[in-house]
Amino acid sequence: MRTSILLSTWIVLGVCVWAAAQDRTAPGRAGGRAPAVALSPDRDASAAPTPIPGVTDKLGLEEKRPSELLGDRFESETAGISFRPPAGSKAVRQSDQDHVIDYTDDDRGWILKVTRAKLAQPMPLQTIKTNTGERMGLLDYTVADIQKEQPAAEVLRQEIINVGEYGVGVAALRFNIGSKRYLRQQGIFQATETLYYVFSLTTPAAKTGPAEANADERLAAETFKAMLDTIRLLDRSWIKTDQVNRLFRTRALFLDWGDKGGKRIKDAIVPEMWLRLMRDGKDVGYSYVSEEFVEGKDARANPGRAFDGVLINVRSRTMEGTTQVDIGSQMFSSLDRKHEDWANVVNVVTNKGLANEDKQQTSEYGFSELKMTRVVDRSVERDPKDPKAPPGRDVESYKLSVTRPGRKDTRATAEMHTPSVFYIPQAVGSMLPRLVPLKRPITYLFQSYVTDQHEVILRYVDVGFEKAVQLGGKTVRAIPISDRVRLEGVPTIHYMSPDGAYLGSVNEEAKITILPTDKATLEKIWANRLDLKRQEIPKLENTPESTSLSRPQGVR
Numbered sequence: 001m002r003t004s005i006l007l008s009t010w011i012v013l014g015v016c017v018w019a020a021a022q023d024r025t026a027p028g029r030a031g032g033r034a035p036a037v038a039l040s041p042d043r044d045a046s047a048a049p050t051p052i053p054g055v056t057d058k059l060g061l062e063e064k065r066p067s068e069l070l071g072d073r074f075e076s077e078t079a080g081i082s083f084r085p086p087a088g089s090k091a092v093r094q095s096d097q098d099h100v101i102d103y104t105d106d107d108r109g110w111i112l113k114v115t116r117a118k119l120a121q122p123m124p125l126q127t128i129k130t131n132t133g134e135r136m137g138l139l140d141y142t143v144a145d146i147q148k149e150q151p152a153a154e155v156l157r158q159e160i161i162n163v164g165e166y167g168v169g170v171a172a173l174r175f176n177i178g179s180k181r182y183l184r185q186q187g188i189f190q191a192t193e194t195l196y197y198v199f200s201l202t203t204p205a206a207k208t209g210p211a212e213a214n215a216d217e218r219l220a221a222e223t224f225k226a227m228l229d230t231i232r233l234l235d236r237s238w239i240k241t242d243q244v245n246r247l248f249r250t251r252a253l254f255l256d257w258g259d260k261g262g263k264r265i266k267d268a269i270v271p272e273m274w275l276r277l278m279r280d281g282k283d284v285g286y287s288y289v290s291e292e293f294v295e296g297k298d299a300r301a302n303p304g305r306a307f308d309g310v311l312i313n314v315r316s317r318t319m320e321g322t323t324q325v326d327i328g329s330q331m332f333s334s335l336d337r338k339h340e341d342w343a344n345v346v347n348v349v350t351n352k353g354l355a356n357e358d359k360q361q362t363s364e365y366g367f368s369e370l371k372m373t374r375v376v377d378r379s380v381e382r383d384p385k386d387p388k389a390p391p392g393r394d395v396e397s398y399k400l401s402v403t404r405p406g407r408k409d410t411r412a413t414a415e416m417h418t419p420s421v422f423y424i425p426q427a428v429g430s431m432l433p434r435l436v437p438l439k440r441p442i443t444y445l446f447q448s449y450v451t452d453q454h455e456v457i458l459r460y461v462d463v464g465f466e467k468a469v470q471l472g473g474k475t476v477r478a479i480p481i482s483d484r485v486r487l488e489g490v491p492t493i494h495y496m497s498p499d500g501a502y503l504g505s506v507n508e509e510a511k512i513t514i515l516p517t518d519k520a521t522l523e524k525i526w527a528n529r530l531d532l533k534r535q536e537i538p539k540l541e542n543t544p545e546s547t548s549l550s551r552p553q554g555v556r
Contacts, residue, residue, distance in 0.1 A: 139169030246445035262335025285318030307334035340425035
């Protein structure tokens with residue numbers, strides 16, 4: 001079992017950060033603003049598709065209706081696009097925000113990849129002549145790139161078509177990989193000269209003979225043609241409006257957290273929690289969580305941290321089949337959220353108890369600080385005390401470093417990030433369901449660091465209405481809190497009682513349920529396999545990041 005499975009349980013718990021992606025508003029079209037609504041028609045499912053010159057008419061297709069060739073419509077508000085994939089294919093979601101979606105059909109050996117290409121410099125779809133020469137188009141560039149990898153590739157088609165008022169570059173090639181032959185059809189949908197959507201369908205091809213002589217290739221060509229006709233751009237203007245409104249509410253929430261020296265965070269501390277990790281109703285693991293308030297002035301009890309804050313220790317274990325995953329974590333955040341450090345150690349044992357048993361350990365260390373930074377701003381007046389300095393203003397910004405050393409390497413290079421002021425430390429993120437108001441439905445937006453993706457990403461949190469829910473075989477009154485990574489991420493639902501007690505969490509896609517329990521129950525379930533001792537976390541030595549939050553000189 002991969003370590004990400006256990007990390008996903010931390011997401012469900014709110015113990016490990018689960019965040020949402022940096023969604024961007026739709027860019028404008030070349031020479032103007034992109035239309036806010038889809039301008040490509042969604043054709044009637046009963047209408048017969050028109051032939052595509054050079055491919056479908058050449059192959060002599062027996063044209064089928066799109067309803068027979070295509071599946072249900074896929075929409076991605078994040079990517080800003082919608083289309084109907086080949087019928088019978090299975091969606092495979094990707095974590096990369098520019099990798100929109102994959103569809104696979106194992107029975108037919110079909111693979112569809114849909115990606116979003118954001119170019120740093122404008123590039124036309126079709127090669128054009130200018131006064132200084134030629135500007136290569138993305139279609140010609142793509143075909144040349146494929147031919148570079150596959151010099152013997154046979155180009156069946158390379159032309160520009162229209163889908164609605166948008167241009168689409170279409171290429172079809174046949175090539176060999178090893179002893180197998182494939183047909184690749186590429187559709188490059190142009191939104192602007194810097195934003196393209198690339199549809200790549202790879203299907204098996206006949207080893208010999210022309211494409212038109214093979215029924216499977218004819219079907220693949222007809223399906224691809226029908227799919228291109230269904231592509232639509234989506235209106236994404238509401239996303240920015242929603243994000244702005246959420247951020248206003250998040251800013252107000254931060255003021256509440258900071259009131260009276262961080263009393264809200266301090267009051268939310270729960271000294272001990274024992275948690276059952278269940279999949280499909282079966283116990284697969286457990287977590288023990290301890291939280292405590294630490295004083296910055298107490299150098300003996302709080303070495304290395306000069307700020308009042310919350311310290312959280314987590315010990316989690318999952319056991320499924322012959323794989324055991326143990327994760328030990330320590331997270332600290334100052335009450336003002338300006339200083340944090342955390343460490344995770346993951347131990348994975350595969351084929352446990354067998355002759356080929358294998359053990360692996362990975363670790364991660366994170367540090368962040370919120371500081372005032374001077375940025376250049378030409379709209380403000382120069383400082384009269386320093387007229388030679390460029391005009392500027394002070395802004396708050398986080399500096400975040402994450403290091404993943406090898407087991408024997410404590411000098412690994414840090415991965416650097418610059419989160420916004422809406423970033424929340426790992427420790428605060430683990431307590432988040434207990435820190436949001438429950439009196440009325442409300443939505444928030446945060447930034448958090450996500451270990452699996454090595455990114456600082458947006459985290460959407462929605463507080464719902466109180467209702468009756470089933471948890472652990474019982475009906476209880478609870479307030480659901482939806483917590484998801486990225487705009488379209490699969491949500492984990494945390495359930496809180498009306499008086500603020502944690503009742504459990506459910507992730508439907510992972511089929512994981514988390515239920516609070518007690519030590520005696522865990523001992524009864526796991527017997528001699530229960531291990532609640534704290535994970536020993538090796539120190540990260542001799543790096544600037546390891547001492548960035550250390551106690552200032554003169555503080556003892």
